[in-house]
Amino acid sequence: MGLQFDSFVLTAATADLADEPAARDHADAVEFRMDLAETDPLEALREYDGELPILATNRAAWEGGEWEGDDDERLAELAAAARLEGVEAIDIELESCRSGAAETVLEAAADNDVSVVASAHDFEGTPSESEMVETLTAACEYADVGKLAVTAHEQGDALAVLSATHQLTTAGETVATMAMGEAGSHTRAVAPLYGSRIGYAPVDPADATAPGQYDLETLSTLIEALE
Numbered sequence: 001m002g003l004q005f006d007s008f009v010l011t012a013a014t015a016d017l018a019d020e021p022a023a024r025d026h027a028d029a030v031e032f033r034m035d036l037a038e039t040d041p042l043e044a045l046r047e048y049d050g051e052l053p054i055l056a057t058n059r060a061a062w063e064g065g066e067w068e069g070d071d072d073e074r075l076a077e078l079a080a081a082a083r084l085e086g087v088e089a090i091d092i093e094l095e096s097c098r099s100g101a102a103e104t105v106l107e108a109a110a111d112n113d114v115s116v117v118a119s120a121h122d123f124e125g126t127p128s129e130s131e132m133v134e135t136l137t138a139a140c141e142y143a144d145v146g147k148l149a150v151t152a153h154e155q156g157d158a159l160a161v162l163s164a165t166h167q168l169t170t171a172g173e174t175v176a177t178m179a180m181g182e183a184g185s186h187t188r189a190v191a192p193l194y195g196s197r198i199g200y201a202p203v204d205p206a207d208a209t210a211p212g213q214y215d216l217e218t219l220s221t222l223i224e225a226l227e
C-alpha cells in the first residue's frame with residue numbers, strides 16, 4: 001500500500017537521503033528531491049535503508065526545479081524510482097499529467113502501489129481563488145493528492161490559499177497547499193487546519209527546498225501546538 005494521505009503527512013524535504021535519521025523524530029516521510037541530489041539519485045534510492053517512507057520528486061526546471069535535461073528522461077527516472085523499495089509516493093507535475101507525458105510514470109506508480117501527488121507551482125504570485133480551486137480540482141483528477149504551492153506577497157494571498165484549501169477539503173478532495181515566500185510562511189503551519197495533507201520542511205534551514213519554509217523541528221512543533 002502506498003503512502004496514505006488521509007491525515008497530515010509531514011515530509012522532510014531533502015536532496016540527500018543521509019538526512020533521514022535526523023528527520024525521524026519529527027517527520028512522517030522524506031521528500032527526496034531527485035533533481036537537487038548531488039549524486040546519482042536512483043543509486044541513492046537503491047541503497048536507502050532508512051525507516052521513513054519516501055515521496056520521490058524529480059522537479060523540472062520549467063516547474064521551478066533543477067532538472068535541466070530531457071523531460072522524457074526525467075520522467076523515466078521518476079518511473080524507475082516508483083519501482084524501488086522504500087518509495088511509497090511520487091510527485092508529478094500537473095502539467096505533465098495534462099500533456100500525457102506522465103502516462104508511464106502514472107502506470108509505474110499504479111503497478112507498484114505507489115501513491116501519486118500531482119502538483120502545480122506559481123513562483124511569481126498567487127492566482128485568484130477560483131483559479132486555484134480549478135487547478136487543485138484538476139490535479140485531484142489525476143492523483144491521490146492535488147498539490148498547489150503559490151507565492152504570497154501579502155496576507156490576502158495567504159487567506160486565498162487557505163480558503164481554496166478549505167473549499168476542496170469540504171468537497172471531499174485530498175489536497176496539499178502552501179504559500180511560498182515570507183508572507184506565506186505561516187500557511188505552512190495553518191493550512192493543515194483547513195485540510196492540507198502534506199507539509200515540507202528541511203532538516204537544516206540552510207537546505208530549504210522552497211522560499212519561506214520553516215525547518216522541520218519548528219514546523220512540527222507549530223503544527224502539533226495548533227492541532
Ligand SMILES: O=C1C[C@@](O)(C(=O)O)C[C@@H](O)[C@@H]1O
Pocket residue numbers: 013031033057091119149178179180200201209210211213
Ligand atoms: O512542491 C513542493 C512544495 C515546496 O515547493 C514548498 O513550498 O514547500 C517544496 C518542494 O520540495 C516540494 O516539492
